[in-house]
Amino acid sequence: MAFNFEKMLAPIPERSLKADAIKATGARNTAEYISMGVADMSFKPPDAVLKELSREVKKGFLGYYGGIENYKDAVTKWMKHVHSWEPRSEWISTAHGLVAAIGTALRAYTNEGDGIIVFSPVYHSFRKIIRANNRKLIECPMLLHGGKYYLDLKKLETLMTGRERMIVFCSPHNPGGRIWKIEEQRELAFFCKKYGLYLIIDEIHNDLIYPNKKHVTFPLAASDVFEKFILMTSTTKTFNIAGGLMGNVIIPSEKIRRKFSNANSATGESPNRFGMIMGEKAMQEGQLWLKNLMKYLNENRIIFDEEINSIPFVKSMPLEATYLAWVDFSETSIEENVLMQKLTNDAKIIANPGSSFGLGGEKFVRFNLANSRSVIREATRRIKDLFKT
Numbered sequence: 099m100a101f102n103f104e105k106m107l108a109p110i111p112e113r114s115l116k117a118d119a120i121k122a123t124g125a126r127n128t129a130e131y132i133s134m135g136v137a138d139m140s141f142k143p144p145d146a147v148l149k150e151l152s153r154e155v156k157k158g159f160l161g162y163y164g165g166i167e168n169y170k171d172a173v174t175k176w177m178k179h180v181h182s183w184e185p186r187s188e189w190i191s192t193a194h195g196l197v198a199a200i201g202t203a204l205r206a207y208t209n210e211g212d213g214i215i216v217f218s219p220v221y222h223s224f225r226k227i228i229r230a231n232n233r234k235l236i237e238c239p240m241l242l243h244g245g246k247y248y249l250d251l252k253k254l255e256t257l258m259t260g261r262e263r264m265i266v267f268c269s270p271h272n273p274g275g276r277i278w279k280i281e282e283q284r285e286l287a288f289f290c291k292k293y294g295l296y297l298i299i300d301e302i303h304n305d306l307i308y309p310n311k312k313h314v315t316f317p318l319a320a321s322d323v324f325e326k327f328i329l330m331t332s333t334t335k336t337f338n339i340a341g342g343l344m345g346n347v348i349i350p351s352e353k354i355r356r357k358f359s360n361a362n363s364a365t366g367e368s369p370n371r372f373g374m375i376m377g378e379k380a381m382q383e384g385q386l387w388l389k390n391l392m393k394y395l396n397e398n399r400i401i402f403d404e405e406i407n408s409i410p411f412v413k414s415m416p417l418e419a420t421y422l423a424w425v426d427f428s429e430t431s432i433e434e435n436v437l438m439q440k441l442t443n444d445a446k447i448i449a450n451p452g453s454s455f456g457l458g459g460e461k462f463v464r465f466n467l468a469n470s471r472s473v474i475r476e477a478t479r480r481i482k483d484l485f486k487t
């Protein structure tokens with residue numbers, strides 16, 4: 099089957115975070131803006147997903163969701179075929195999105211005031227949800243070597259005070275698109291074991307892997323090391339259905355799982371009908387779409403990097419996964435707020451300032467590359483224009 103992503107573009111609707119971000123500029127002509135902030139793709143989800151949703155709407159029954167065993171069956175098959183690790187159906191809980199699931203896990207396993215560790219710069223909602231739950235955020239900055247991030251467990255040792263209870267880990271990493279090697283995941287697992295920490299592994303980007311790269315899911319890499327891990331996966335980034343707000347929380351250990359289930363029940367969690375229907379269908383029929391998507395995104399990534407790296411002192415981090423380019427402007431003389439103003443007001447590009455990802459993110463900018471090739475070219479042209487002397 100041929101996939102032409104140029105023909106699968108969905109215009110930004112009024113009711114979207116992307117539209118809100120453009121409106122927030124105060125501009126009258128919002129059509130001039132290129133949206134490269136919010137991590138939704140510009141492509142329609144697989145046809146099978148749209149058709150399934152339409153069928154459901156046409157039937158007219160929009161009540162509470164049921165039939166979760168079929169959904170769980172799709173999750174176990176997806177994990178087995180795509181990630182070579184097969185969870186048991188009873189290990190899987192669902193949640194209203196992974197950020198909400200992280201909040202639930204914080205309440206399940208830790209108390210107010212406990213230290214929660216993240217490796218920064220990292221997806222900004224980790225920091226927000228940790229603080230919103232009155233836990234103490236501990237940022238362990240990653241090392242940056244040869245344009246690639248590394249975990250700094252030696253540094254983390256020096257930050258440990260005895261009040262830390264959990265690490266929230268992003269794999270593959272957002273931002274920077276780093277795929278963690280098996281040895282790195284094992285070292286992290288041994289660290290957690292040594293200090294008695296719970297480990298949340300957010301693998302929301304685990305399917306968005308570039309050709310010839312390999313992501314290894316945490317349980318396959320290191321579940322023999324310790325049992326206090328909580329794996330989170332989702333179809334939402336993979337198939338561009340984040341509005342369905344759902345996700346999977348996979349916990350092999352019964353003891354650890356019971357705590358999560360209790361905390362999840364305390365939120366009144368009950369699956370979102372539309373999210374579950376879309377997710378199930380996407381896992382059943384979306385694999386070929388995904389393969390072609392990654393080929394398309396790979397071309398976008400190559401073009402973007404080539405253009406951006408031609409600007410003196412500017413470096414785009416080579417992505418192994420995710421469609422979120424991470425560009426280092428730290429060797430230019432421009433301040434971050436000036437750069438962001440220029441990007442928004444002059445280039446008319448909406449992107450995410452690096453400082454919003456925490457320590458080490460300053461003077462980086464994150465750009466969403468899941469757009470048509472012509473938009474990517476136009477965006478790079480506008481960014482290059484900012485630096486013309």
Ligand SMILES: Cc1ncc(COP(=O)(O)O)c(C=O)c1O
Binds near residue numbers: 196272300302332334
């Ligand atoms: C690492 C990571 N986790 C979670 C999310 C959001 O998850 P959800 O929409 O399921 O809350 C994102 C969104 O970009 C993300 O990058």
